[in-house]
Amino acid sequence: MRFGKIDYLNLLPFEVFIRSYPTPSHFKLFYQKKKSYPAKLNTEFLFGRLDAGFVSSITALYNKKNKRFLASSIGIVAKSKVLSVICLNTEEGNDYQSATSNALLKVLKLKGRVLIGDRALVEALKRKKEQQDFIDMAQCWSDREHLPFVFGRLCVRGHYGFFIKMIQSFQKKSIRIPHYWLMKYSYKTGVSKKDILEYLKLISYKIDKKAYYGVERFYRELRILGIKSPKRF
Numbered sequence: 001m002r003f004g005k006i007d008y009l010n011l012l013p014f015e016v017f018i019r020s021y022p023t024p025s026h027f028k029l030f031y032q033k034k035k036s037y038p039a040k041l042n043t044e045f046l047f048g049r050l051d052a053g054f055v056s057s058i059t060a061l062y063n064k065k066n067k068r069f070l071a072s073s074i075g076i077v078a079k080s081k082v083l084s085v086i087c088l089n090t091e092e093g094n095d096y097q098s099a100t101s102n103a104l105l106k107v108l109k110l111k112g113r114v115l116i117g118d119r120a121l122v123e124a125l126k127r128k129k130e131q132q133d134f135i136d137m138a139q140c141w142s143d144r145e146h147l148p149f150v151f152g153r154l155c156v157r158g159h160y161g162f163f164i165k166m167i168q169s170f171q172k173k174s175i176r177i178p179h180y181w182l183m184k185y186s187y188k189t190g191v192s193k194k195d196i197l198e199y200l201k202l203i204s205y206k207i208d209k210k211a212y213y214g215v216e217r218f219y220r221e222l223r224i225l226g227i228k229s230p231k232r233f
Helices: 009-020 025-033 038-046 057-061 101-106 117-130 135-147 159-173 179-190 192-201 209-225
Strands: 003-006 050-054 069-076 085-088 114-117 151-156 202-206
Touching: 003 009, 003 025, 003 038, 003 135, 009 159, 009 179, 009 192, 009 202, 025 159, 038 050, 038 057, 050 057, 050 159, 057 101, 057 151, 057 159, 057 209, 069 135, 069 159, 085 101, 085 117, 085 135, 101 114, 101 151, 101 209, 114 117, 117 179, 117 192, 135 151, 151 159, 151 209
Parallel strands: 003 050
Antiparallel strands: 050 151, 069 151, 069 202, 085 114
């Protein structure tokens, strides 16, 4: 039961959940060891080195027809702004940690450098404070499409019974972040406890009807532009 962990603040509620969820000891050992950024975990998942994990939406698209592949209704969803996926319009380039966000830059016809994750959140908060310019890509998508954007989906390719029960349990839980967790991640990322709590309000984890429409709209745009995932199962 190999689960890949994205080590970003946007999945802090899932991290708190998984710590209290009953799992075998080998699961938690692997979970703490196998942590990285989204693009890296995409590759691990696609080559069968993981049984489940949050993978980029673009990766989920190009493996939907594979019978071993299950894309769940849990994901990383931004209904409007998100702050942790931004475009720095005074620079150029992709973010090596991303797949979906790099594709979103092309879909939105933006020019600039993509930055995602905790690094992007720190940069966005700094720029807001200093009144410097940046583009929140989730906000840009929402303004254009009037739909949420799904950056990643919890996908499964093995031990389905175990992971489906875990997903169902997470869906039912109301997660409260303990103070010591907030302090730990504030120290780790350099983001204040207050800003972490405000940031987490921007993220939801259930892919509801509107979010599903957002996913399908994004997939349609990818097909129109001929953008493909770099690897498949």
